[in-house]
Amino acid sequence: xxxxxxxxxxxxxxxxxxxxxxxxxxxxxxxxxxxxxxxxxxxxxxxxxxxxxxxxxxxxxxxxxxxxxxxxxxxxxxxxxxxxxxxxxxxxxxxxxxxxxxxxxxxxxxxxxxxxxxxxxxxxxxxxxxxxxxxxxxxxxxxxxxxxxxxxxxxxxxxxxxxxxxxxxxxxxxxxxxxxxxxxxxxxxxxxxxxxxxxxxxxxxxxxxxxxxxxxxxxxxxxxxxxxxxxxxxxxxxxxxxxxxxxxxxxxxxxxxxxxxxxxxxxxxxxxxxxxxxxxxxxxxxxxxxxxxxxxxxxxxxxxxxxxxxx
Amino acid sequence: xxxxxxxxxxxxxxxxxxxxxxxxxxxxxxxxxxxxxxxxxxxxxxxxxxxxxxxxxxxxxxxxxxxxxxxxxxxxxxxxxxxxxxxxxxxxxxxxxxxxxxxxxxxxxxxxxxxxxxxxxxxxxxxxxxxxxxxxxxxxxxxxxxxxxxxxxxxxxxxxxxxxxxxxxxxxxxxxxxxxxxxxxxxxxxxxxxxxxxxxxxxxxxxxxxxxxxxxxxxxxxxxxxxxxxxxxxxxxxxxxxxxxxxxxxxxxxxxxxxxxxxxxxxxxxxxxxxxxxxxxxxxxxxxxxxxxxxxxxxxxxxxxxxxxxx
Numbered sequence: 001x002x003x004x005x006x007x008x009x010x011x012x013x014x015x016x017x018x019x020x021x022x023x024x025x026x027x028x029x030x031x032x033x034x035x036x037x038x039x040x041x042x043x044x045x046x047x048x049x050x051x052x053x054x055x056x057x058x059x060x061x062x063x064x065x066x067x068x069x070x071x072x073x074x075x076x077x078x079x080x081x082x083x084x085x086x087x088x089x090x091x092x093x094x095x096x097x098x099x100x101x102x103x104x105x106x107x108x109x110x111x112x113x114x115x116x117x118x119x120x121x122x123x124x125x126x127x128x129x130x131x132x133x134x135x136x137x138x139x140x141x142x143x144x145x146x147x148x149x150x151x152x153x154x155x156x157x158x159x160x161x162x163x164x165x166x167x168x169x170x171x172x173x174x175x176x177x178x179x180x181x182x183x184x185x186x187x188x189x190x191x192x193x194x195x196x197x198x199x200x201x202x203x204x205x206x207x208x209x210x211x212x213x214x215x216x217x218x219x220x221x222x223x224x225x226x227x228x229x230x231x232x233x234x235x236x237x238x239x240x241x242x243x244x245x246x247x248x249x250x251x252x253x254x255x256x257x258x259x260x261x262x263x264x265x266x267x268x269x270x271x272x273x274x275x276x277x278x279x280x281x282x283x284x285x286x287x288x289x290x291x292x293x294x295x296x297x298x299x300x301x302x303x304x305x306x307x308x309x310x311x
Numbered sequence: 312x313x314x315x316x317x318x319x320x321x322x323x324x325x326x327x328x329x330x331x332x333x334x335x336x337x338x339x340x341x342x343x344x345x346x347x348x349x350x351x352x353x354x355x356x357x358x359x360x361x362x363x364x365x366x367x368x369x370x371x372x373x374x375x376x377x378x379x380x381x382x383x384x385x386x387x388x389x390x391x392x393x394x395x396x397x398x399x400x401x402x403x404x405x406x407x408x409x410x411x412x413x414x415x416x417x418x419x420x421x422x423x424x425x426x427x428x429x430x431x432x433x434x435x436x437x438x439x440x441x442x443x444x445x446x447x448x449x450x451x452x453x454x455x456x457x458x459x460x461x462x463x464x465x466x467x468x469x470x471x472x473x474x475x476x477x478x479x480x481x482x483x484x485x486x487x488x489x490x491x492x493x494x495x496x497x498x499x500x501x502x503x504x505x506x507x508x509x510x511x512x513x514x515x516x517x518x519x520x521x522x523x524x525x526x527x528x529x530x531x532x533x534x535x536x537x538x539x540x541x542x543x544x545x546x547x548x549x550x551x552x553x554x555x556x557x558x559x560x561x562x563x564x565x566x567x568x569x570x571x572x573x574x575x576x577x578x579x580x581x582x583x584x585x586x587x588x589x590x591x592x593x594x595x596x597x598x599x600x601x602x603x604x605x606x607x608x609x610x611x612x613x614x615x616x617x618x619x620x621x622x
Contacts, residue, residue: 022435033493040465113334119604121554128344142359248458251556293461300456
């Protein structure tokens with residue numbers, strides 16, 4: 001009886017078009033706001049704006065983009081920014097998650113307070129960090145600009161020029177402003193990553209840990225050989241998500257450094273804005289947007305593959 | 312929770328101490344911003360900067376001599392005496408008069424529509440197996456990861472074209488709301504599906520067999536049970552729209568329609584050294600979200616654990 005009922009319900013479910021009507025509005029919205037603009041961007045990347053209107057220029061936009069010296073410099077900044085911000089966030093996030101996993105009480109209170117940075121908009125976070133090191137008047141500037149601590153002239157984070165690059169054109173070592181941008185981004189991204197890693201940590205079965213303890217493994221060995229391998233899929237997802245956000249985040253650059261001093265904090269996302277809306281070269285900006293989109297897609301499909309395997 | 316690294320209570324104290332320090336450190340930028348917002352101009356522009364505006368000629372710190380001020384807030388909200396209004400004054404600052412109401416409108420409208428659309432399609436994905444089920448879900452999951460940045464150029468061109476065409480009742484507000492819906496819907500569909508998966512389907516099946524239509528079963532049985540989940544989707548979308556900067560900045564041409572994050576960025580340009588004004592504006596905009604989070608944190612965490620692994 002039970003079986004026939006389920007079969008009846010399944011039949012109803014398979015035959016009618018009801019679910020399609022439920023999903024249809026979502027599909028329309030996504031086609032209009034996500035798919036159409038993506039196709040439009042491909043078209044745009046092959047065009048150049050002339051007084052008469054759009055003119056087809058083929059791959060000219062890509063060639064011109066590659067020939068801009070700022071482009072390779074900007075890739076360098078982005079690479080340094082992403083490397084610093086993702087590794088710092090992952091290491092700190094793992095450490096804080098481990099502490100939260102270990103404490104027997106109050107962890108809900110810590111999580112609540114630690115999570116507040118996540119709820120604050122990136123552009124506000126940029127301003128807050130800017131206030132701290134504002135030249136001469138910021139509260140940290142009193143210490144940082146003191147020549148006794150940072151000889152010879154003290155360190156003005158937002159205005160100090162980067163030191164001459166060590167490896168040809170690659171902008172390393174980065175300007176203090178870029179390092180500060182990494183710190184501010186880490187501050188904001190840390191809560192989310194901590195919670196993600198904590199959730200993964202809690203799924204590591206206690207029996208496995210217990211038995212390895214009995215076998216004589218110490219705390220570090222448990223982390224290295226049991227927890228990290230079991231948490232690896234989540235860690236990779238976290239890393240991809242961080243990279244994706246870092247690659248496309250722009251609000252903090254706007255409010256914290258405004259790509260300065262000079263162009264020393266110009267990352268690709270900001271370059272997209274400045275080519276598009278300051279220089280009004282939309283074709284070239286679309287070419288850059290496509291390149292960023294390709295990296296995004298690699299990260300997204302990697303994430304999909306990992307979550308698929310896991311489910 | 313069992314602590315595996317060590318079972319000594321002394322380590323519990325140490326770990327709690329470490330967490331308290333980390334929490335305090337994470338709160339530091341927020342605390343200093345609050346501090347700055349209550350200073351007066353003379354205490355902002357002095358060298359070297361001092362943490363508390365409480366120094367006197369003889370003492371470095373005297374609690375009774377503190378010069379706390381609210382001029383930063385006054386300049387943001389700009390109250391003006393007006394005998395006709397209820398309280399005897401009106402708030403004439405652009406932030407309060409224009410930008411914040413706009414943000415409130417965008418966030419509310421977007422979240423309501425997203426809850427409706429995500430509820431419908433999340434329900435369909437959770438309850439029905441139809442042709443293209445898996446492919447559609449993967450497509451939506453992939454779009455979840457696509458950031459706003461790369462689509463902005465095309466959306467900007469579309470916004471120009473739409474503005475030129477004379478569609479009745481059309482303005483930038485409709486455009487930005489549709490864009491926000493398109494960008495925050497995919498993640499919400501996934502979160503909603505997860506919530507529906509957790510509701511036993513036997514309840515609806517009973518209703519279906521008793522003669523209730525599929526829409527009736529959805530509205531009378533499932534929706535009330537899904538209410539906490541839908542609240543979580545609403546809150547998450549609300550915060551995301553509230554905190555969004557770049558689309559609101561670029562896609563809205565009329566000043567009267569611009570959102571609070573634009574107003575804030577505008578303040579940065581106008582108040583180069585009035586740090587207390589910037590700090591006060593940051594706090595006025597961020598405070599509602601922080602309060603919302605503190606009161607509804609269970610909702611936020613629920614939505615995040617549902618959506619985290621996917622987005």
